[in-house]
Amino acid sequence: MKITAYLVHALPVDQRRVFNRKEAASYIGVSPGLFSNLVRKGIMPNPLPSFGRARRWDKASLDRALDASVGITGSGAPLTTAYDQWKATNG
Template sequence: MRKLVLSEAPVTLQEIEEALAYVTYIVRKYGDAYLPVLRRLEHEVEAARQKESPGDRARRAQREAEARIQPRGMTRDDAAAYCSLSPAAWDRWVREGRMPPPVPGTHRWDRKAIDLAWDRLSGIAATEVDASEATVAEWRRSYRARNPTG
């Protein structure tokens, strides 16, 4: 039988928050029998947050804010990562027309245009063309007319 060895290091707020996320999932999936564990972890998170230094609290707030922000304009590397592609594969997909070119006059890709391209590739947009996709198609035509090599 394996012996459980507890770490001497104190449990961090991040570890408690991760445990809380797992237990929340368990409560949703298996029912209220696990609510006491959920309540205990909620209490632990609150206690740990009260012990945080102002600097740690500010850094945590900054991380949480950054996690919520999804910029509309993305760099080539960000756009490739967003699509789970390498930058080289991203470049190939853009050349092949699978993904849109960058916004004219920039080196940034529009998240919504990428989402529409994925919808088209996956067949979601195959049954109907909505106004936003028609707008993107018009933009692409005008972009290619202005930039024949792009």
Template structure:
């Protein structure tokens, strides 16, 4: 069972964030929210969630990529 599609339009993305579509567009323009997926007018819910986590302080903005962390911790150097 899913919570709907992962990619959502501007109105759905705004509703997902609990803000108006106009405010969502302003947040995208000011880089508060991510850009739509390249070549589409759809936003990835996971990208929105990640950005909201950063804005609310749940995750540091400069969190290390999990793959890069694994490579650093498991390198033979």
């Protein structure tokens, strides 16, 4: 007998801050395969570094990448996340 467990999230996808690959792909409106290609090409951000083998993407980073891909720039103070700050100091 094979037992399969599924992670039950406390929040619906539209209210979460971090997505797995399939969720991130769905969020930006592409297939998981195309999303992986966009990550490899540097169009979409790399996964967060703090989840070990599990690959997770930050919603705000996906939003910024989408904005940049269509030429939308922020006005006023730059949008930064804790991940952006970590990446700036840790490479």
